[in-house]
Amino acid sequence: MRVLVTGGAGYIGSHVVTSLHAAGHDVVVVDDLLRCRVDEVDGAPVERIDLASDLAPDALAHALAAHGTEAVMHFAARKQVGESVRRPAWYYQQNVGGLANLLLGMERASVTQLVFSSSAAVYGSAEGSAIDESVEPRPINPYGATKLVGEQLITAAATGFGLTAVSLRYFNVAGAATPELGDPAALNLIPMVFERLDRGEAPRIFGDDYETDDGTCVRDFIHVADLAQAHTSALSLLDGSAPGNVVLNVGSGEGTSVREIVRRILEVTGSELEPVIEARRLGDPAYIVASPARIAEALGWHATHTVDDMITSAWAAHLARVKL
Numbered sequence: 001m002r003v004l005v006t007g008g009a010g011y012i013g014s015h016v017v018t019s020l021h022a023a024g025h026d027v028v029v030v031d032d033l034l035r036c037r038v039d040e041v042d043g044a045p046v047e048r049i050d051l052a053s054d055l056a057p058d059a060l061a062h063a064l065a066a067h068g069t070e071a072v073m074h075f076a077a078r079k080q081v082g083e084s085v086r087r088p089a090w091y092y093q094q095n096v097g098g099l100a101n102l103l104l105g106m107e108r109a110s111v112t113q114l115v116f117s118s119s120a121a122v123y124g125s126a127e128g129s130a131i132d133e134s135v136e137p138r139p140i141n142p143y144g145a146t147k148l149v150g151e152q153l154i155t156a157a158a159t160g161f162g163l164t165a166v167s168l169r170y171f172n173v174a175g176a177a178t179p180e181l182g183d184p185a186a187l188n189l190i191p192m193v194f195e196r197l198d199r200g201e202a203p204r205i206f207g208d209d210y211e212t213d214d215g216t217c218v219r220d221f222i223h224v225a226d227l228a229q230a231h232t233s234a235l236s237l238l239d240g241s242a243p244g245n246v247v248l249n250v251g252s253g254e255g256t257s258v259r260e261i262v263r264r265i266l267e268v269t270g271s272e273l274e275p276v277i278e279a280r281r282l283g284d285p286a287y288i289v290a291s292p293a294r295i296a297e298a299l300g301w302h303a304t305h306t307v308d309d310m311i312t313s314a315w316a317a318h319l320a321r322v323k324l
Contacts, residue, residue, distance in 0.1 A: 001025050001026070001070050001071055001235060002025070002026040002027075002028070002067060002068050002069050002071075002238075003025050003026070003027050003028070003069070003070070003071050003072070003073060003235070003278060004022070004027075004029075004030060004063065004064060004067065004069045004073070004111075004194070005017055005027055005028070005029050005030070005044075005072075005075065005198055006029075006030045006031070006051060006073070006074045006075055006076035006102060007030075007031055007074070007075030007076030007117075008027070008029030008030065008031055008044065008046075008073075009029060009031040009033060009041050009046070010016040010075060010076075011181070011182075011183045011184065011185070011224070012043070012075055012117065012173060012227065012228070013029075013031070013073075013075040013076075014041060014181050015130065015176075015177055015181055015224045015225060015227070015228040016073060016075070016118050016228045016231045016232065017029060017041055017042045017044055018042045018177065018181070018211065018228065018273075019062075019189070019228035019231065019232045020073075020232055021042055021043075021044075021245045022222055023232050025232075025235075027041075027042075027044040027045060028046075028047065028063065028067045028069065028151075029041045029044045029045065029046045029047070030047045030048075030049050030051070030060070030063060030076070031046060031047075031048065031049075031076065031104065032045075032048065032049065032050045032051070032114025033046070033048055033074070033091050034166035036172070045067070047059070047063045049063065049097035049098075050097075050305075050314045051076050051101050051102055052093055052094050052097050052098045052101065053101075056098070056101040056102075056105065057101045057104035057105045057108065057127055058105070059105070059106075060101065060102060060104075060105025060106070060109075061104075061105040061106075061109045063105075063171075064105060064106065064109035064111050065109045066243075069109070070113060071111070071113035071114065071115070071235060071238055071239075072102065072106060072111060072113065072114050072115070073114075073115045073117070073231055074099065074102055074114060074115070075114050075117045076098060077087060077094065077095045077098065077099075077115045077117070077147075078094045078095055078143070078148070078238070079119075079187075080091075080143070080144060081121070081141050081143050081144075081237060083143075084141055084142035084143035084146070084186055084237065085141055085142060087221065088142040090149060091142045091143060091146055092142070092146055092149075093220070094146075095143075095146035095147070096146050096149050096150060099116075099150045099153060099154075100153065100249045103153065103154075103157050103163070103252075105240065106163070107160075107161045112162050112163050112164055112241065112243075113159065113163075113164050113165075113235075113238040114154065114163060114164070114165040114166075114238075115165070115166050115168065115214065115231055115234045115235065115238070116150060116151065116154055116165060116166070116167040117166070117168060117170075117172065117231075118147045118150065118151055118167040118168055118169045118170075118247070119143075119144065119147045119169060119171050120158055120170060120220075120249070120251070120288070120290065121139055121141065121143055121144030121146050122137040122139050122144050122151070122173045123135055123137060123138070123169075124137070124138040124140040124150040124167060125138070125141045125283065125284060125285050125287075126138070126285070126288070127285045127287050127288060127291050128287065128288070128289070129255065129287065130250070130289065130290070130291035130293075131288065131289065131290055131291060131295065132168070132236055132249065132291035132293065133247050133249055133288075133294055134247065134292075139289070140252070140283055141283075151167045151168075151247065151282075154167060154228050154245045155244075156243040158243040158244050158245055159243070162243045163243055164238050164241050164242070164243050164244065164246065164275060165238075165244070165245040165246070166234040166238065166245070166246045166247075166300055167245055167246070167247045167248070168209060168227075168230060168231065168234060168248055168249075168250050169247065169248070169249050169250065170222060170227055170230075170249070170250035170251065171219065171220040171221070171222055171249075171250070171251040171252075171288070171289075171290050172188065172219045172220060172221045172222065173188070173221075173222055173223075173224050173227055174188065174189075174190050174221050174222070174224065174310040174311075174314055175214070175223040175224050175225065175305065175309060175310035175311075175313040175314050176221065176224060176225075176313045176314055176316070177224065177228070177313070178317075179224040179313075179317045179319075179320035179321075180264070180314045180317075180320065181224075181317070182313075182314060182316075182317020182318060182319065182320065182321060183224075183314065186271045188267075189219075189258065189261060190261065190265065190311060190314050191298075191318065192263075192316065193262060193265050194265070194269075194314070194315065194318045196205055196320070197265075197269055197271050197273065199201040201273075202273045202274060202275055202276045203262045203265070203266070203273065203275040204275065204276055204278050205258055205262060205275050205276070205277050205278065206258075206278050206279065206280055206281045206284065207277075207278075207280035207281070207284065208259070208277045209280075210280075210286040211286060212257060212286055213234075213257065214257050214259045214260070215259070216257045216258040216259040217257065217258050217284055217285070217287070217288070218255040218256065218257045218258075218286065218287045219255065219256065219257075219286075219287065219288055220251040220252055220254065220255055220256075220288060220289040220290045220304055221252065221256055221261075221283075221307055221310055222250060222251055223303065223304075223305030223309055223310050223313075224252075225305060226303045226304055226305050227250055229301065230248075230295065230299070232300050232303050233300075234248070234299065236299065237298065237299070246298070248294055248295040248298060248299075249290045249291060249292055249294065249295060250290070250292070250295060250301075251289065251291075251292050251304075252290070252292065252303040253268065253289065253293075254289065255287060255288075255289040256307050259310050260307075261307065261311070262275050263289065264307065264308060264311050265311055268308075268311050268312055268315050269315060270278055285294055294317070
């Protein structure tokens, strides 16, 4: 299958491009390349397009037709929660507007298969040991809200022009399949700890008085290589299926506390720094772990990498990047 991947030069997108190639698919990448490098796309042809621009629908329609695209995977989006709170209108313009332009391009090119990169942020402050897709989405920040609106727009497009889609709501992504594909941005827990260790600063833990076993927040971590495989497997739900939008969680179904993650990072890095406890961050739920039952039934997909795999591979990628 020929698949167009938006945001294919980014951290998650580049892993998916590699996974698609390994499965025998042909890939075309669309990216604005503002935060990425062309050499991260595993040899795929690249179309440089800003999805939020007024010119995007026509440019996308042309790219889809020119490359004989059969399906699209959509990752191109802004994803910093704090930034979304400061710039909500811009986040809607970028994330919802970018998706709307993509759907316009797909409609014009008669491409009707889509895998959408959604997020567990749609669940908002929902807590529990097995959050499943039946939980009512109630996002608590503009970033999560744009992902939920995106899902709703895709569902409407299924009725409007026969779109067949899968929306994957994934939890806390970490690790790297190879050192070259590591996460370059310190926006998530593991790379944020690495960044502090680089400066000789102790890792920070926000709150140790939650109702969990060790008092710190518990989260569901998923290796980026497992996430990429979930996207590749999702293509099997598209071809020949009736129009609609299937929503699936992507998580391990297991929780790991922030304190435990930090402890393991310090072991892997050989650091003797002790974490410092700071005040809770507003809106941090105590316990968020996915139920992966639906994706296991639909795709036969299960997470295969451990938290230790995520930390060691992320550290190898971090060291490789520091040496550049």
